Amino acid sequence: MNLLDFYRQYPDESSCEEALRRFRERHDLFCSRCGGLRLSWNPSHRSWTCMDCKHEMTLRSGTVMQGSNLPIRDWFAAMYLLTATRRAISSKEIQRQLGRKRYQPVWEMVHKLRDVMGKRDARYNLHGDVEIDEGFFSTETPEAQKNCPLKRGRGSQRKTSVLVMAESSFPDTPSDKKRSTPKIVGHIKMEVIDDLKASTETPRIKQATDGKANATTDGSSTYASLEKDGAVASHKAVVMDDKKKVGKVLPWVHIAISNAKRSILDTYHDIKAEFLQLYLNEFCYKFNRRYFGFRLFERLELCACTYRAEFKHRIY
Ligand SMILES: [Zn+2]
Incomplete structure (x- = not known):
């Protein structure tokens, strides 16, 4: 290029x-x-x-x-x-x-x-069947926390949480091609969030889907009252006892998360948490227009x- x-x-x-x-x-x-x-x-x-x-x-x-x-x-x-x-x-x-x-x-x-x-x-809402989950992206440790002991896992200072939503449905006519999932993906959204509380995620999910989507999530308590709170039209929570199931139940959020991580990590060594949203904007913008070509x-x-x-x- x-x-x-x-x-x-x-x-x-x-x-x-x-x-x-x-x-x-x-x-x-x-x-x-x-x-x-x-x-x-x-x-x-x-x-x-x-x-x-x-x-x-x-x-x-x-x-x-x-x-x-x-x-x-x-x-x-x-x-x-x-x-x-x-x-x-x-x-x-x-x-x-x-x-x-x-x-x-x-x-x-x-x-x-x-x-x-x-x-x-x-400006665009997600429609129909929507997979929802969180992704955790590696980012630089904030300056103020550099001397604190490093926490591990999802609460780590080196991870930034991202709410990920993907339109994902079964096609009218199944494809003959061998794919990792029979579902097809539409538009996606990725939003940096401060924490994983229901009070943080629910309004964002409602805004992103106009309250009309049929959501699928894991069994996390964050999503327990999505339907009751009017954030989605219907909600299916699938308790995932083993990790393999995640790929079946929420295939596209996880494909999108791993593609975004690979794309960003291949390009940058270290990114500051404050700029992660901008990199995600670029990823989602291109993903959502992947058939636009020139x-x-x-x-x-x-x-x-x-x-x-x-x-x-x-x-x-
Ligand atoms: Zn004028």
């Missing part, structure tokens, strides 16, 4: 500006002040003027690129690289491919893109033009 094809299509900054302008005009551009739809492009200012309220809107305003000093071409190239591969791609690798000297702005840009990926996916770049462009990132983090 390299940027040559991309650079042929977008040879310089002005070609990217032009592409961004056309892209935004094709996708419901509206005035950020009055919501008006009649905007006229002013080539000398490189901005639109609202015909209703005279507000002037720059190319980047209202997008994830607003306030960034990086060229639009770098943003496009980063989106291209992020969507060109199923695996996780690090800011370091993107920096290297862009040929940028400074790491910090590239690092921020890529995290902002992961942030808006999460915003996009948060159209994924345009989808991410749309996402980048629709949302502004809340991600603000400075090392310096």
Whole structure:
């Protein structure tokens, strides 16, 4: 994977500006002040003027690129690289491919893109049969806890808990292909959680499924009152006496968790717990659009033009 094809299509900054302008005009551009739809492009200012309220809107305003000093071409190239591969791609690798000297702005840009990926996916609910479980991801020990004795297992300071939900159902016509599970997977969600309490997980499950899913979980007490609390339409809890059963009852949450771990661990040695959600956003965004192929770049462009990132983090 390299940027040559991309650079042929977008040879310089002005070609990217032009592409961004056309892209935004094709996708419901509206005035950020009055919501008006009649905007006229002013080539000398490189901005639109609202015909209703005279507000002037720059190319980047209202997008994830607003306030960034990086060229639009770098943003496009980063989106291209992020969507060109199923695996996780690090800011370091993107920096290297862009040929940028400074790491910090590239690092921020890529995290902002992961942030808006999460915003996009948060708009979708999971439907039908949904598997629910927790995953535990290895993360760096927080600075404040570095001198404390290390706890082991799921409560360890080196593990961050993640609520994982996956649409998973039996197909109408069974496949002849030999697969690890007869179930097929739809969309997935992964959310970092502070603890495994019912009061933490139940509202998130309700939000993710609009309270209408048919949930399957293990026998954990966390899920005992999901149905009673109106978080799901129905709930099947399966007590798992041996580990092999997990793969049968909750196949897709566990395939998703192990794929996410492999993808993230192959790319990073150590990640800080505070950034885990952003890496999971990237994983889920790509997983949920695994059949999009080359159209994924345009989808991410749309996402980048629709949302502004809340991600603000400075090392310096
Ligand atoms: Zn206006």
